[in-house]
Amino acid sequence: MGSMIGRRDALRAIPLFTGLSDEDLEEIAELLIERRYPTRTTIFEEGSVGEYMYVIREGHVKISKMSDDGREKILEILGPGTFFGEMALLDKETRSASVKSTCACVLLALSRADFLALLRRNPEISMQLICELSRRLRETDEEVRGLLFERVEGRTRRVLRRMATQPAPGRPDHMATASITHQQLADLVGTSRETITRVVKGLKDEGWLDQQGKHYLVAKEKLQA
Numbered sequence: 001m002g003s004m005i006g007r008r009d010a011l012r013a014i015p016l017f018t019g020l021s022d023e024d025l026e027e028i029a030e031l032l033i034e035r036r037y038p039t040r041t042t043i044f045e046e047g048s049v050g051e052y053m054y055v056i057r058e059g060h061v062k063i064s065k066m067s068d069d070g071r072e073k074i075l076e077i078l079g080p081g082t083f084f085g086e087m088a089l090l091d092k093e094t095r096s097a098s099v100k101s102t103c104a105c106v107l108l109a110l111s112r113a114d115f116l117a118l119l120r121r122n123p124e125i126s127m128q129l130i131c132e133l134s135r136r137l138r139e140t141d142e143e144v145r146g147l148l149f150e151r152v153e154g155r156t157r158r159v160l161r162r163m164a165t166q167p168a169p170g171r172p173d174h175m176a177t178a179s180i181t182h183q184q185l186a187d188l189v190g191t192s193r194e195t196i197t198r199v200v201k202g203l204k205d206e207g208w209l210d211q212q213g214k215h216y217l218v219a220k221e222k223l224q225a
Helices: 004-014 020-029 087-091 112-121 123-149 152-163 182-189 193-206
Strands: 034-037 041-044 050-059 062-064 072-078 098-101 105-111 166-168 171-176 209-212 215-219
Touching: 004 020, 004 050, 004 098, 041 105, 041 182, 050 087, 050 112, 050 215, 072 182, 087 112, 112 123, 152 182, 152 215, 166 215, 171 209, 182 193, 193 209
Parallel strands: none
Antiparallel strands: 034 105, 041 098, 050 105, 062 072, 062 098, 166 171, 171 215, 209 215
16 A cells, blocks of 8 residues: 555545544554455455455445346445445344455455454544445435335436546536446346436436446536436
């Protein structure tokens, strides 16, 4: 991870650690193990024993489960500054989902013993963790309501708004999603690939959505709508 200052600055950019002092960040930096994963590499499988939680420093990962008919169901795509794998360390259960890299990734791994000791020593991190888990629970509740009551187009807009977090190259008035295929977007929305293809075309025709390669672009003004 480079020098101690470089490690500290990298951690400060991660919301989970934002409120900590330089001394606390330096202590945590010494505990983290940097791991690099090529594109489409399995980080851990659903049902495996959890020994580490991970913070994403660079790249994106997809979190997925296998359906009863053997299909992969994508639950979330996470990017830099987010974390995953903490639940298996908290409840000592096996992993509830699989995680794979969607591009080359740099992850920071924290062992179970160090993670739990960190929570005991740093109330600020415990509060940040609670806030993040609460946010994820609210998003899950919204997804459930969406699957029950919203039309596919409305769910698609909501998913794309949530994913459009990166500045779009050459388009300062737009935000871009991570690279995502129609099938992955269909899984996130909870519909078929054929349906999502029609919905995406309609949103483009309407001028609500644009695309650069496999990145979808949403105008900043639309993100607030």
